[in-house]
Amino acid sequence: MSKDYKETATGTGPIPAMSIELVNCALRTSSGRYRLEPTTLTFASGLVTAVVGPNGAGKSSLLAIAAATLSPTEGEVLFGGYSVSDMNARQMAQSRAVLAQDLSVAFGFNAVDIVSWGRTPWRGTELQKQDSTAIKVALQSLGIIDLANRPMSELSGGERKRVHLARILAQETQCVLMDEPDSDLDLAGLATLDLAIQGMNALGKTMVISSHDLQRVSRLADRIVVVAEQKVVAHGEARAVITTEILSEAYQTQVKVQWTDQGVAHISIVG
Amino acid sequence: MPTLRARSVWLIAIVLVALMGSVVISLLSGAAASDPVIIWNIRAPRVLTAVLVGAGLAVAGVLLQGSLRNPLADPALVGVSAGAALGAVVGAALGLGYNSYAASLFALLGGLLAVVVVVWVSRTHGRIEVVTVLLGGIAITAFASAVVAILISMSGLAGLRPVSFWATGSFALSNWSGVLSIAPAVVIGTGIALFIAPALNVLSLGDDAAFASGIEVGKIRMWALGAAVLLTGAGVAVVGVIAFIGLLVPHAVRLLIGPSHRSLVIVSAIAGAFTVVAADTVARLVVSPVELPVGAITAIVGAPLFLVIVARTRSRQGGWA
Numbered sequence: 001m002s003k004d005y006k007e008t009a010t011g012t013g014p015i016p017a018m019s020i021e022l023v024n025c026a027l028r029t030s031s032g033r034y035r036l037e038p039t040t041l042t043f044a045s046g047l048v049t050a051v052v053g054p055n056g057a058g059k060s061s062l063l064a065i066a067a068a069t070l071s072p073t074e075g076e077v078l079f080g081g082y083s084v085s086d087m088n089a090r091q092m093a094q095s096r097a098v099l100a101q102d103l104s105v106a107f108g109f110n111a112v113d114i115v116s117w118g119r120t121p122w123r124g125t126e127l128q129k130q131d132s133t134a135i136k137v138a139l140q141s142l143g144i145i146d147l148a149n150r151p152m153s154e155l156s157g158g159e160r161k162r163v164h165l166a167r168i169l170a171q172e173t174q175c176v177l178m179d180e181p182d183s184d185l186d187l188a189g190l191a192t193l194d195l196a197i198q199g200m201n202a203l204g205k206t207m208v209i210s211s212h213d214l215q216r217v218s219r220l221a222d223r224i225v226v227v228a229e230q231k232v233v234a235h236g237e238a239r240a241v242i243t244t245e246i247l248s249e250a251y252q253t254q255v256k257v258q259w260t261d262q263g264v265a266h267i268s269i270v271g
Numbered sequence: 272m273p274t275l276r277a278r279s280v281w282l283i284a285i286v287l288v289a290l291m292g293s294v295v296i297s298l299l300s301g302a303a304a305s306d307p308v309i310i311w312n313i314r315a316p317r318v319l320t321a322v323l324v325g326a327g328l329a330v331a332g333v334l335l336q337g338s339l340r341n342p343l344a345d346p347a348l349v350g351v352s353a354g355a356a357l358g359a360v361v362g363a364a365l366g367l368g369y370n371s372y373a374a375s376l377f378a379l380l381g382g383l384l385a386v387v388v389v390v391w392v393s394r395t396h397g398r399i400e401v402v403t404v405l406l407g408g409i410a411i412t413a414f415a416s417a418v419v420a421i422l423i424s425m426s427g428l429a430g431l432r433p434v435s436f437w438a439t440g441s442f443a444l445s446n447w448s449g450v451l452s453i454a455p456a457v458v459i460g461t462g463i464a465l466f467i468a469p470a471l472n473v474l475s476l477g478d479d480a481a482f483a484s485g486i487e488v489g490k491i492r493m494w495a496l497g498a499a500v501l502l503t504g505a506g507v508a509v510v511g512v513i514a515f516i517g518l519l520v521p522h523a524v525r526l527l528i529g530p531s532h533r534s535l536v537i538v539s540a541i542a543g544a545f546t547v548v549a550a551d552t553v554a555r556l557v558v559s560p561v562e563l564p565v566g567a568i569t570a571i572v573g574a575p576l577f578l579v580i581v582a583r584t585r586s587r588q589g590g591w592a
Contacts, residue, residue: 069479093485100483106340106475107530117473121485171484 017045018080018095018174018206020066025075027061036061037231038074043175043208043223045080048201050217050238051210053227054251059210060101060179062227066208067098067177079175093121096175097168101183103160105152111163112148115139118170127172138170141199142192158189165196175206182211194220218242218265226250238265279534282527286538290545294318297552301559320445321551322544323453324510327502329543330457330464332517333535334502337471338495339390341401342584343577345518346382346503349404350411352514354385355500355507356437357415362508364426370449370509375456378508382500385411390496398478432511439566440511442551449509456505461540463498467491468532475530513550513566515573516543522580 020043027036036058043049043066051059064070068077068084077084079095087095097118105114115138119131139145142162152160161181168176181193197220201207211217217224217238224241226234228250234241242265244257254270297318298310328346335344335351346352358381362374388411393403420434432444470491474481478488503517520543521535528534547565550572554563 064479067483069483089482089487090485093483096483098480098483100477100480102477102480104477106477107342107525109472109475109530113472113531114476117476117484120469120473123469167484 016080016174019043019045019078020096020175020206020208021078021081022062022066022072023076023078025065025072025077027058027065027070028073034230036065036072039232040075041225041232041235043206045174045206046201046204047222048197048207048209048220049223049225050221051208051225051227052212052214052217053233057227057250058230059227061230062225062232063177063179063208063210067096068092069098069100090121093171093173095173096177097171097173099164099168099176099178099181101179103164108151108153110149110151111144111155111159111166112139114152114163115148115166115170118167118172121171121173134170134172138166141169142166142196157184158186158192161185161189162192165193169196169200173205175208176200177208179210180212181209182213182216190216214242214247214267215265218259219263239263242267276534279528279538282524282538283541286541286545290322290541290548293545293548293552294322297321297548297555300552300556316447316450317442317445317551318548319450320453320509321442321548323450323457324442324506324513325516325544325547326540327453327457327460327506327543328513328516328547329520329539330461330536331499331502332543333521333532333539334460334464334471334495334499335517336521337474337532338492338499339399339401339404340474340477341399341404342522343401343405343518343581345515346499347412347512347514348408348518348577349389350385350408350415351382351389351500351503352507352512353412353415353419355379355382355504356512357381357419358384358504359508360419360422360437363432364422369432369444370446370452372452375452375505375508379500379504381415382504382507383497385415386496386500435564437511439564439570440513441562441564441566442510442554443562445509453505453509456501460498460502461536463494463501464536465533467494467498468536471495471532472530511566513547513569515569515577516546518580519573519576520546 022039022041024038024040026034026038028034051062053059065072065077084092115135119134122128139148142165144162144166147155147159152163182190185193197207221238223236224238225232226241226246233250234246239259242257244255247255247257247267256268256270258266260266298314299305331346335346335349336342355378358377359374362377363369367373367377389404389407390399392407393400416438419437423434470486473484473486474488474491476484482488521539524535524538524542528538550568551565554565554568557563
């Protein structure tokens, strides 16, 4: 079970291992219907886990519960073994960063303002000294130094996503969760996103990413979680889960999966 | 182009000079222009009340807009002012004196009730809808104003101020005890605003993303709304409802120095004070000796500008969320 939470802020250096565990987590509507059936699973430390499944299957609920932005109606979520119910918003934000689907920002803030908000959880700690470095590194990593002083309202959708990715990088957390980060991105945007994911993974971060793009996910993710009809129907290594049988069943559509030697799954619809 | 920080400093200096100029003009103009008794007993508390009310309404606007993530929020438009007016009138009907702390307390309760209702009706799926906030404000204002009118007609108390006083505001009844009842509220409310300003910036991301960045969203919103009610209610209890200051002043300041909340609070407080002193001076002098209602002056300028802001906001967002 969970340990008692104390300060886990550790300063810089190698990122300590931190998994996200769901213990019997379920989400019910007020009428008692399940939006997510009781689920126990671990998003393993240092690995990229992709959450896939049909629309409305419960991907976003699962991700929001794992991110602790949504409280499950039953069960418990643990960050690195500590129950999130013992943490405040700031302590959670020192553990995990979240890229939501809604990236709108009110009022005319500049890109660099938004990136700097990633430093919020470290205000008043030792790490605050590194604010300006962290912000600069994040802007550089996403190639948006030139956009820093432009208002968000003037940026394209892809540029805005990069600004938010930089914000999450600047937050310097062990875990990163992204809800369909690849939606509405063009090819260049996807290339940037993949580089960002691989870069964060190389830093040893624990990553959870929901997506509809099974082929990209097969290349990027170490683990796959398949959600269908409000429950987790498969969880494991990509090759073991992205199969003709599992996907055909989950999506209620006859598909054919072929893995290439480069470790990419090609998925085609049969019929 | 000068940096935003340099522009903020310049703007603070310019607005401070404008404020002092307007205060001096207001103190020295009118009939019996330089009679020290009139200046000290009548005009000085009046001008100081205008300074405090203007600063309070502008900062309340910043707090409402920031915490509701709604560029169209204003204490009068979301119903806080009318709720506070109702509270003050109920207090008077119960025999409390005007311009007293007890009357202010009733105004605060009325304002608080209004904001709780508006936020409650406009919450859906953890978000607060822009349009519903304003619709809720319309309903609350209509209801509270009606009750004010009924209470005043029925009670027949000589001490009750006329319905028009509560609807469009006036500084004509300002005195030193009124100044003393508003001042602490404005100081405390502005202090809270400055303290939570960095969190209000992050709140621009929306509730979920702000929470994921370490902001206790519910707590910050409670402080912001509470401070907005304090800043509005204390003023309304003394001078009635003055609309559009909380909407227009933060808007204009944002255009000049950007949206960052700490400088927005400081500059808006000074600019709000200036705007209301100027509006009151116009109200007092333009058709002297007849005095115009100050809320009518702010509305005649404010309402058209509100429409411009509505149109701009809608075109930028591509519709309402």
